[in-house]
Amino acid sequence: MTPATDLYHKRMLRRRFRVGFAGGVCLLLASCGVIVERDAPGHKLDVDEIADAVPRDEPRSRYGNPDSYTVLGKRYRTLKSSLGFEERGIASWYGKKFHGHKTSSGEIYDMYKMTAAHKHLPLPTYVKVTNLENGRDAILRVNDRGPFHDNRVIDLSYAAALKLGMVEKGTAFVQLSTVNNASIRLVSAARAKPPTDGHLSLYLQIGAFNERGNAQRLSEHVARYLPENIRIHEGNSSDSSVYRVQVGPIASVDLADRLVDSLFSLGINDHHFVSN
Numbered sequence: 001m002t003p004a005t006d007l008y009h010k011r012m013l014r015r016r017f018r019v020g021f022a023g024g025v026c027l028l029l030a031s032c033g034v035i036v037e038r039d040a041p042g043h044k045l046d047v048d049e050i051a052d053a054v055p056r057d058e059p060r061s062r063y064g065n066p067d068s069y070t071v072l073g074k075r076y077r078t079l080k081s082s083l084g085f086e087e088r089g090i091a092s093w094y095g096k097k098f099h100g101h102k103t104s105s106g107e108i109y110d111m112y113k114m115t116a117a118h119k120h121l122p123l124p125t126y127v128k129v130t131n132l133e134n135g136r137d138a139i140l141r142v143n144d145r146g147p148f149h150d151n152r153v154i155d156l157s158y159a160a161a162l163k164l165g166m167v168e169k170g171t172a173f174v175q176l177s178t179v180n181n182a183s184i185r186l187v188s189a190a191r192a193k194p195p196t197d198g199h200l201s202l203y204l205q206i207g208a209f210n211e212r213g214n215a216q217r218l219s220e221h222v223a224r225y226l227p228e229n230i231r232i233h234e235g236n237s238s239d240s241s242v243y244r245v246q247v248g249p250i251a252s253v254d255l256a257d258r259l260v261d262s263l264f265s266l267g268i269n270d271h272h273f274v275s276n
Contacts, residue, residue: 089153093161203248
């Protein structure tokens with residue numbers, strides 16, 4: 001683990017202590033409004049003047065790219081390549097409490113730049129992030145590690161969060177995909193649109209099986225403990241049927257956090273967001 005990475009981990013621990021992380025997810029959610037207000041700068045940027053990061057070929061950072069690293073007893077692995085990487089999940093953002101401090105890559109964190117933190121992507125990596133709740137998107141440069149909340153996939157700078165329209169709320173459902181110089185024009189042309197009925201069609205996938213009976217057993221087991229709808233979505237993969245067990249639709253971050261906590265208590269830790 002590099003000194004910069006270790007510093008970041010210590011900052012994350014202090015941050016979690018301040019928001020009462022040890023008190024549980026409910027306390028964290030209850031404090032979100034306070035956290036957002038306290039972490040924002042004294043003045044706002046003009047959203048129309050916030051420009052996307054411009055992808056360019058860069059060597060890997062000397063810092064922040066170990067094969068693996070451990071935070072709070074959990075081991076994370078760094079991807080060898082970002083090519084073709086896509087992910088859906090919940091984004092958060094971090095602001096002035098870390099402004100001017102070193103990131104895991106060794107660079108200084110600037111909350112006014114279009115940057116982000118990710119647990120697995122190589123540093124640096126350029127990503128397109130789309131807010132699935134309002135259709136706004138932005139291109140960011142990943143130069144830091146985090147977030148280490150179990151149910152968050154990316155931590156955005158203040159400028160990025162402002163452009164994506166999620167500063168006041170603090171979190172949002174997002175989709176992210178890696179980009180480079182060759183794909184930037186295609187990425188700019190493919191603008192995601194928010195759902196016309198105002199509802200997201202996101203599900204938490206908790207298992208995938210080649211036999212329907214296995215999927216049915218998992219579905220029935222989870223249904224005994226969760227009030228939310230559970231479905232088996234049938235699809236194909238490599239000329240064979242795949243039965244995916246999914247919970248949802250999930251319309252809010254609060255619900256997603258509660259579901260993840262419930263699944264964790266059932267011993268189900270392998271899950272991810274999907275849309276069909």
